[in-house]
Amino acid sequence: MKAFDPNYKLLDEMYQDDYYPAFLVDKVKDELQKVIDLLESGETDIEVVQETLDEAVCGINDLQEEFDENDSEIETVARECIAANVAYILEWFNIPIDTEEAIRERDW
Numbered sequence: 001m002k003a004f005d006p007n008y009k010l011l012d013e014m015y016q017d018d019y020y021p022a023f024l025v026d027k028v029k030d031e032l033q034k035v036i037d038l039l040e041s042g043e044t045d046i047e048v049v050q051e052t053l054d055e056a057v058c059g060i061n062d063l064q065e066e067f068d069e070n071d072s073e074i075e076t077v078a079r080e081c082i083a084a085n086v087a088y089i090l091e092w093f094n095i096p097i098d099t100e101e102a103i104r105e106r107d108w
Contacts, residue, residue: 019077
């Protein structure tokens with residue numbers, strides 16, 4: 001089983017931008033961590049991975065109202081950052097899912 005890249009800083013671009021409250025970025029990170037945990041367990045079944053991605057993306061969707069309440073939103077920078085992180089995670093674990101497919105449940 002392969003561990004996730006210890007040198008990769010998840011959502012670093014969002015953490016560096018004061019527009020995004022760190023406690024909310026932490027919640028987005030927690031959703032991505034669920035995918036990482038699954039992959040670190042050795043799971044390679046594309047359907048299982050996609051199902052976990054869908055759940056994580058829906059979890060991120062559910063945070064939008066909280067972002068709004070904190071004068072922030074999941075907009076272009078955040079979308080691109082989240083998508084790039086998902087792409088990196090999938091590439092790291094050699095999971096052949098297209099990024100757009102991986103985040104297909106997004107409404108951000």
